Amino acid sequence: MYNKLSEEILEGFKKIIGEKNVIYDREKIIDYSHDEITLKEFYNLPEVVLKPNNNLEISEILKICYREKIPVTARGGGTGLSGGCIPIYGGVIIDFENMKKVIEVDKENFTITVEAGLTLKEFYEIVNKHNMFFPPHPGDESATIGGLIATNAGGARAVKYGVMRNFVKEIEVVLPDGSIETFGGKYKKCSSGYSLLNLFIGSEGTLGIITKATISLIPPSEKIYTLIIPFKDLGQGIKVSPLIIQKKIIPLAIEFLEKNIINLVENYLNKKWPCEIGNAYLMIMVDGTEEETLKTSEKIAEICSENGALDVFIIEDEKRQKEVLDMRSMIYEALKSNTLEILDITVPVSKIYNFVYEVKKIEEKYKTYIPIYGHAGDGNVHTHIMKGEFKENKWVEIENWKEKYKLVKDEIHIIGKNLNGILSGEHGIGLLKKEYLSLFFSEKHINLMKEIKKIFDPNNILNPGKIF
Amino acid sequence: MYNKLSEEILEGFKKIIGEKNVIYDREKIIDYSHDEITLKEFYNLPEVVLKPNNNLEISEILKICYREKIPVTARGGGTGLSGGCIPIYGGVIIDFENMKKVIEVDKENFTITVEAGLTLKEFYEIVNKHNMFFPPHPGDESATIGGLIATNAGGARAVKYGVMRNFVKEIEVVLPDGSIETFGGKYKKCSSGYSLLNLFIGSEGTLGIITKATISLIPPSEKIYTLIIPFKDLGQGIKVSPLIIQKKIIPLAIEFLEKNIINLVENYLNKKWPCEIGNAYLMIMVDGTEEETLKTSEKIAEICSENGALDVFIIEDEKRQKEVLDMRSMIYEALKSNTLEILDITVPVSKIYNFVYEVKKIEEKYKTYIPIYGHAGDGNVHTHIMKGEFKENKWVEIENWKEKYKLVKDEIHIIGKNLNGILSGEHGIGLLKKEYLSLFFSEKHINLMKEIKKIFDPNNILNPGKIF
Numbered sequence: 001m002y003n004k005l006s007e008e009i010l011e012g013f014k015k016i017i018g019e020k021n022v023i024y025d026r027e028k029i030i031d032y033s034h035d036e037i038t039l040k041e042f043y044n045l046p047e048v049v050l051k052p053n054n055n056l057e058i059s060e061i062l063k064i065c066y067r068e069k070i071p072v073t074a075r076g077g078g079t080g081l082s083g084g085c086i087p088i089y090g091g092v093i094i095d096f097e098n099m100k101k102v103i104e105v106d107k108e109n110f111t112i113t114v115e116a117g118l119t120l121k122e123f124y125e126i127v128n129k130h131n132m133f134f135p136p137h138p139g140d141e142s143a144t145i146g147g148l149i150a151t152n153a154g155g156a157r158a159v160k161y162g163v164m165r166n167f168v169k170e171i172e173v174v175l176p177d178g179s180i181e182t183f184g185g186k187y188k189k190c191s192s193g194y195s196l197l198n199l200f201i202g203s204e205g206t207l208g209i210i211t212k213a214t215i216s217l218i219p220p221s222e223k224i225y226t227l228i229i230p231f232k233d234l235g236q237g238i239k240v241s242p243l244i245i246q247k248k249i250i251p252l253a254i255e256f257l258e259k260n261i262i263n264l265v266e267n268y269l270n271k272k273w274p275c276e277i278g279n280a281y282l283m284i285m286v287d288g289t290e291e292e293t294l295k296t297s298e299k300i301a302e303i304c305s306e307n308g309a310l311d312v313f314i315i316e317d318e319k320r321q322k323e324v325l326d327m328r329s330m331i332y333e334a335l336k337s338n339t340l341e342i343l344d345i346t347v348p349v350s351k352i353y354n355f356v357y358e359v360k361k362i363e364e365k366y367k368t369y370i371p372i373y374g375h376a377g378d379g380n381v382h383t384h385i386m387k388g389e390f391k392e393n394k395w396v397e398i399e400n401w402k403e404k405y406k407l408v409k410d411e412i413h414i415i416g417k418n419l420n421g422i423l424s425g426e427h428g429i430g431l432l433k434k435e436y437l438s439l440f441f442s443e444k445h446i447n448l449m450k451e452i453k454k455i456f457d458p459n460n461i462l463n464p465g466k467i468f
Numbered sequence: 469m470y471n472k473l474s475e476e477i478l479e480g481f482k483k484i485i486g487e488k489n490v491i492y493d494r495e496k497i498i499d500y501s502h503d504e505i506t507l508k509e510f511y512n513l514p515e516v517v518l519k520p521n522n523n524l525e526i527s528e529i530l531k532i533c534y535r536e537k538i539p540v541t542a543r544g545g546g547t548g549l550s551g552g553c554i555p556i557y558g559g560v561i562i563d564f565e566n567m568k569k570v571i572e573v574d575k576e577n578f579t580i581t582v583e584a585g586l587t588l589k590e591f592y593e594i595v596n597k598h599n600m601f602f603p604p605h606p607g608d609e610s611a612t613i614g615g616l617i618a619t620n621a622g623g624a625r626a627v628k629y630g631v632m633r634n635f636v637k638e639i640e641v642v643l644p645d646g647s648i649e650t651f652g653g654k655y656k657k658c659s660s661g662y663s664l665l666n667l668f669i670g671s672e673g674t675l676g677i678i679t680k681a682t683i684s685l686i687p688p689s690e691k692i693y694t695l696i697i698p699f700k701d702l703g704q705g706i707k708v709s710p711l712i713i714q715k716k717i718i719p720l721a722i723e724f725l726e727k728n729i730i731n732l733v734e735n736y737l738n739k740k741w742p743c744e745i746g747n748a749y750l751m752i753m754v755d756g757t758e759e760e761t762l763k764t765s766e767k768i769a770e771i772c773s774e775n776g777a778l779d780v781f782i783i784e785d786e787k788r789q790k791e792v793l794d795m796r797s798m799i800y801e802a803l804k805s806n807t808l809e810i811l812d813i814t815v816p817v818s819k820i821y822n823f824v825y826e827v828k829k830i831e832e833k834y835k836t837y838i839p840i841y842g843h844a845g846d847g848n849v850h851t852h853i854m855k856g857e858f859k860e861n862k863w864v865e866i867e868n869w870k871e872k873y874k875l876v877k878d879e880i881h882i883i884g885k886n887l888n889g890i891l892s893g894e895h896g897i898g899l900l901k902k903e904y905l906s907l908f909f910s911e912k913h914i915n916l917m918k919e920i921k922k923i924f925d926p927n928n929i930l931n932p933g934k935i936f
Contacts, residue, residue, distance in 0.1 A: 108710055108818035152659040163657055165666075166634070179912055186816040188846035189631055189893035191620040191670050192901075192908065193935050194917050198633075198666035202659050219716035242576055248687035292760070348654040350576035378656035425657035433660075440660065444647055448923060449662045455919040467661050 002089050002464075003069045005047045013050055013092075016060045021051040021098065032093045035080035036140075036332070038339055042431055046073070046087040053098045055172060055180055055211040062209070063178035065092060065461055072176075073463045074205040076147025077119060079140040081332070081342050082430030084151065084204050088465045094209060096144055103212065105130050109186050111169055113214040116146025123215075133220035135161035135252065138426065139329035146210045152202030154426035156253040156328060157285060159377030161218065163426065165201045172212035173200060176457045186214060199452070204428050205463040207456040221287035224252065225297050226321040228313040229304045230278025234258055234372075236308040237282045238353045241376040243303055244284075245349075249296055252285040254377030255328055256352075261335070261371050264390050265327050268334035274324060278310045282376065283328060285321075331382075335371055338388030338395050340405055341432060345416035346380040346425030355381055358415045366404045370412075380425035383412055413439055429467045437468055470557050470929075471537045473515045481518055481560075484528045489519040489566065500561045503548035504608075504800070506807055510899055514541070514555040521566045522583075523640060523648055523679040530677070531646035533560060533929050540644075541931045542673040544615025545587060547608040549800070549810050550898030552619065552672050556933045562677060564612055571680065573598050577654050579637055581682040584614025591683075601688035603629035603720065606894065607797035614678045620670030622894035624721040624796060625753060627845030629686065631894065633669045640680035641668060644925045654682060667920070672896050673931040675924040689755035692720065693765050694789040696781040697772045698746025702726055702840075704776040705750045706821045709844040711771055712752075713817075717764055720753040722845030723796060724820075729803070729839050732858050733795050736802035742792060746778045750844065751796060753789075799850075803839055806856030806863050808873050809900060813884035814848040814893030823849055826883045834872045838880075848893035851880055881907055897935045905936060 013022050023029055024047065034043040052058045065072045071091030078085060087093055096117025104113040105126070112126060121141035127134045138148060138155035147153075149171060154163040161167075170184040184190070184197035200207055231237040234256060241254045259279045266273055275281065282304070286296045301312040315321050332342060347355050356372055363370040369389035374381040385408055388395040398404070413423070413436045423433055423440045437446060446468055453460070453468075481490050491497055492515065502511040520526045533540045539559030546553060555561055564585025572581040573594070580594060589609035595602045606616055606623035615621075617639060622631035629635075638652040652658070652665035668675055699705040702724060709722045727747045734741055743749065750772070754764045769780040783789050800810060815823050824840055831838040837857035842849040853876055856863040866872070881891070881904045891901055891908045905914060914936055921928070921936075 106818070107714070109816045110713070152657075152663075154657040154659070158657060162634075165663075166630075175912070181910060181913055183913075185888060185890055187814040187848075187890050187893065188817070189620075189622045189626060189814050189843075189848045190890050191622070191812075191894050191896045192891045193897060193905070193914075194671055194675075194920055195620075195633075195666055195669070196913065196916060198663055198669075201663070203662055207662075219713070219718075245578070245687070246575070250687070344659075346655040346657050348577045349656070350574070375657075380655075380657045420653060422653055422655050422658050423660045425655065426659050428659045429661060437661070442649060444643075445649055445651075445664065446661075448664060451923040452662055452920060455916060455923070 002071050002091060005070060009064060009068060009070070010048065012064050013048065013061060017050060017052045017057050023049040032075065033086065035078050035083060035085050037081060037083050037432060038336060039341065042083050042086060044086055044088050045090065046093040047090045049093045049095050051095045051098050055174060058094065058174045058209055058211055059178040059180055061092070061094070062174055062176055066176050066178065066459060069459055069461065071461050071464050074146065074209045076144035076150070077140065077142040079143045079147070080151065080430060081427045082424070082432045084428050084430030084466060086431055088431065096146060099211065102126055110217050111186055111214050112217060113212065114145055115212055116144060116210050118145050119143065120148065127217060131220060132217035134167070134215065134217050136163055136167065137325070139332065145213050145215070149201055149210055149213055150203065150205050151426065151428040154378070154380060156255055156325070156375060158375065159254055160250045160252050165198065167216050168197065168201055168213060169216050170214040171197060171200055171210050173208040173210055175208045176459065176462050202428070204430065204466050206453055206466055207462065222289045223293040224285060224287045224321065225293050226315045226324055227284040227286070227297055227300060228274050228315065228324065229282040229284065230275050230310045231280045231308055232278065232310065234280035234356060235353060237280045238356060238376055240282065240304055240307045242349055243307060244300055247299065247303060249299055251377065252287050255283040255374065256376040257281045257283060257328070257373045261331055261373055265330055265334045267393070269327060269330055271323065271327060273327065274313050274315060275311065283324065331373060335384050338386050340385045340387055341409065343383040343385070343412055344380065344424045344427040345383065345413065345421050347416060347419045347421035349377070349379045351419040351421065352376055352379055352381060355415060355419055355421070359383055359412055362408055362411050366408055368398050368401070368404050368408060370408070385409055431466060434468065470539050470559060473538060477532060477536060477538070478516065480532050481516065481529060485518060485520045485525050491517040500543065501554065503546050503551060503553050505549060505551050505900060506804060507809065510551050510554060512554055512556050513558065514561040515558045517561045517563050519563045519566050523642060526562065526642045526677055526679055527646040527648055529560070529562070530642055530644055534645050534927060537927055537929065539929050539932050542614065542677045544612035544618070545608065545610040547611045547615070548619065548898060549895045550892070550900045552896050552898035552934060554899055556899065564614060567679065570594055578685050579654055579682050580685060581680065582613055583680055584612060584678050586613050587611065588616065595685060599688060600685035602635070602683065602685050604631055604635065605793070607800065613681050613683070617669055617678055617681055618671065618673050619894065619896040622846070622848060624723055624793070624843060626843065627722055628718045628720050633666065635684050636665065636669055636681060637684050638682040639665060639668060639678050641676035641678055643676045644927065644930050670896070672898065672934055674921055674934055675930065690757045691761040692753060692755045692789065693761050694783045694792055695752040695765055695768060696742050696783065696792065697750040697752065698743050698778045699748045699776055700746065700778065702748035702824060703821060705748045706824060706844055708750065708772055708775045710817055711775060712768055715767065715771060717767055719845060720755050723751040723842065724844040725749045725751060725796070725841045729799055729841055733798055733802045735861070737795060737798055739791060739795060741795065742781050742783060743779065751792065799841060803852050806854050808853045808855055809877065811851040811853070811880055812848065812892045812895040813851065813881065813889050815884060815887045815889035817847045819887040819889065820844055820847055820849060823883060823887055823889070827851055827880055830876055830879050834876055836866050836869070836872050836876060838876070853877055899934060902936065
């Protein structure tokens with residue numbers, strides 16, 4: 001199906017990007033066999049890792065791979081959670097380590113243009129330096145801009161301003177045949193043919209390789225506050241969040257968490273959560289002028305107090321807020337050692353309660369442990385399927401976890417489907433979620449996607465075996 | 469290339485939707501030969517107009533047309549400005565007059581689901597009744613929801629909350645072979661394969677026929693104010709608008725207009741503009757709580773006064789605000805009798821001044837009249853190519869307007885391209901803008917669009933001859 005790399009092809013790569021950027025020693029490429037997923041049976045080594053320096057070099061590389069039928073997988077920060085950048089057919093990995101240039105900071109149009117390899121952490125630094133604000137906060141800040149676009153990443157702060165799709169204005173892309181194209185532009189309205197820009201956002205490296213992007217930003221809010229609100233149980237907390245939005249308050253983020261997960265993160269990071277009472281929490285971020293932020297916080301406190309909140313902690317200190325957001329972002333890491341898979345089903349906001357309730361029933365039915373937490377403001381719920389449970393400060397193996405894995409996974413997906421949800425809200429389909437695609441989409445729908453793939457990538461060399 | 473309708477096929481249509489909904493008398497279908505464009509050489513009659521009652525009937529109609537190779541053009545309110553719904557190959561027009569059902573008002577998820585034939589005016593009424601707010605305001609309220617999605621319409625109030633693309637959550641579509649598919653859903657995050665929803669938004673009826681849509685809404689603002697700000701000349705006004713955004717104020721709308729156009733609208737509608745001084749105006753809409761709205765208005769007034777504004781009129785009265793917005797929306801109508809074509813080029817906000825300046829030079833060079841106005845907040849500029857000029861209360865023919873038409877049109881498009889603009893911001897490519905597609909897109913880009921069209925519509929029966 002695919003050809004293996006020959007000495008001649010490797011020499012070709014070396015000529016294009018320089019010898020030091022062509023890596024094939026097993027020990028040096030072992031980390032490229034996986035992203036952040038835990039299931040080792042999905043890991044697979046590439047034949048070579050290439051670190052090009054610019055779009056033209058990527059174009060040259062793709063011309064060779066296109067001609068020689070060699071699979072090419074673009075890899076950002078490797079922070080994916082569904083195996084999206086695993087080179088399951090071997091071949092070439094493109095690593096963007098050498099492509100981190102900030103090309104333009106445009107203060108008039110409120111955009112920043114960067115190469116695809118810049119990490120989110122580096123991007124936030126530049127954005128802050130220029131007194132702008134980038135609302136999305138996909139958890140892991142070592143993700144790259146290219147990767148974030150390829151998965152249409154979201155994160156906690158998507159309730160008020162949206163996800164990556166809402167902020168990507170223009171991308172430069174190298175297509176499989178080596179041609180370089182630009183989609184989108186720095187305009188705020190476009191009705192000029194099919195939106196290929198939007199087709200690329202979330203396409204997981206299967207249509208072309210994103211090399212450059214222009215991201216729109218907003219003026220920073222004067223203040224951001226984080227509220228931690230404890231409840232007796234999770235159900236109470238979840239039921240409050242639509243009430244907040246109905247009162248015309250749209251926060252940056254509304255997250256829900258349970259105490260047992262917080263304890264685990266406290267233990268893992270050796271940090272303290274701001275609040276000890278309660279068994280579940282809402283974590284709400286609000287922004288605006290100082291006056292607005294205070295007023296909004298008070299209104300939220302009032303709504304929560306009237307609906308079962310045990311207290312309301314308002315965190316104003318920036319550093320302390322960052323710590324709390326980091327604790328939230330590190331949940332996956334804290335659970336990872338005993339996680340089989342993290343699910344990413346997204347339901348309408350009004351259905352979160354039902355989803356959580358049904359998942360708890362599954363947890364009971366299978367006598368297992370299913371940590372569940374996520375974005376109460378946007379319906380994106382993360383559910384972990386586990387092989388162990390953290391009890392009295394240590395991990396205890398769940399009985400028959402191997403047998404339960406697939407059964408639990410099936411049942412949770414069916415719940416999501418029945419509640420009009422979607423398979424993945426922000427992680428992407430990648431490798432791990434492919435088997436459920438036909439539960440959420442008709443055969444016709446999937447075939448249309450496959451046909452689109454063929455147009456862009458007739459030889460199927462780009463990230464083959466992903467999505468469908 | 470296409471087949472003509474036979475008696476047998478017409479009988480088939482009558483069986484599906486009832487005899488009274490199949491219309492082919494010339495005098496009754498004459499209005500279906502065009503939209504709001506003025507160039508009569510582009511008008512073309514359909515063979516028949518069908519008024520189906522639901523999606524299943526549309527499916528049955530398409531099955532026949534697909535089999536028999538008969539062109540099908542969906543028509544919403546017929547308010548288009550680029551000939552998008554003109555049946556240039558004859559065949560069938562689908563009129564959505566009988567498909568105006570409100571299917572669901574979902575207060576928990578803040579969405580409303582309607583059939584595609586509901587007009588914008590009817591939609592606003594339902595939205596208001598349920599105490600929600602739909603920010604976009606594409607000028608002509610007799611446009612339908614289906615049409616607004618098919619062109620990714622925008623309008624004046626797109627600066628703060630965005631265009632149709634930002635509000636369409638789910639669509640039901642009948643594909644050319646008659647299959648019925650749903651794209652999108654009531655979730656706020658999705659990273660599950662290629663976004664076919666976004667591919668359909670702005671596809672101008674060429675990929676499938678939209679029959680139903682779920683639109684997201686926001687809580688209504690307590691107050692909306694409209695500010696009218698006169699300047700000595702247009703350049704001054706345009707230069708102020710980026711300053712407002714840089715001061716972290718994001719209004720609902722920032723429009724720019726010249727006095728001569730306002731006079732024309734006053735004359736046409738027999739209504740008075742709120743302000744007589746100045747030669748150009750900014751019209752700014754702000755929303756928020758009463759306190760916020762007042763404060764924002766004051767801040768804007770301050771910025772404008774420091775930068776050349778002759779005065780600032782703040783309109784609080786709702787009815788008066790509606791009148792002013794209507795006057796803005798009626799500019800096209802007021803100019804229409806002497807308009808050859810309205811252009812819809814969109815440039816980065818920072819380039820509006822340059823665009824207007826360059827267009828004024830063209831106006832002078834060709835001794836013609838080019839009314840120019842539009843959305844200073846989002847870069848979407850409307851430029852009219854005219855055959856007459858309104859002088860001393862009557863239209864005076866422009867010398868050699870026929871010869872100047874194409875030359876002026878070419879030059880304006882080249883200006884737009886050179887300023888990194890895009891061909892159409894909200895009107896769509898339709899029929900009239902096709903010739904400039906290759907100025908703004910590479911051959912490869914256009915070919916990718918054509919290939920996508922083929923996947924969805926292999927027999928090329930849906931709105932053939934549009935976009936490319």
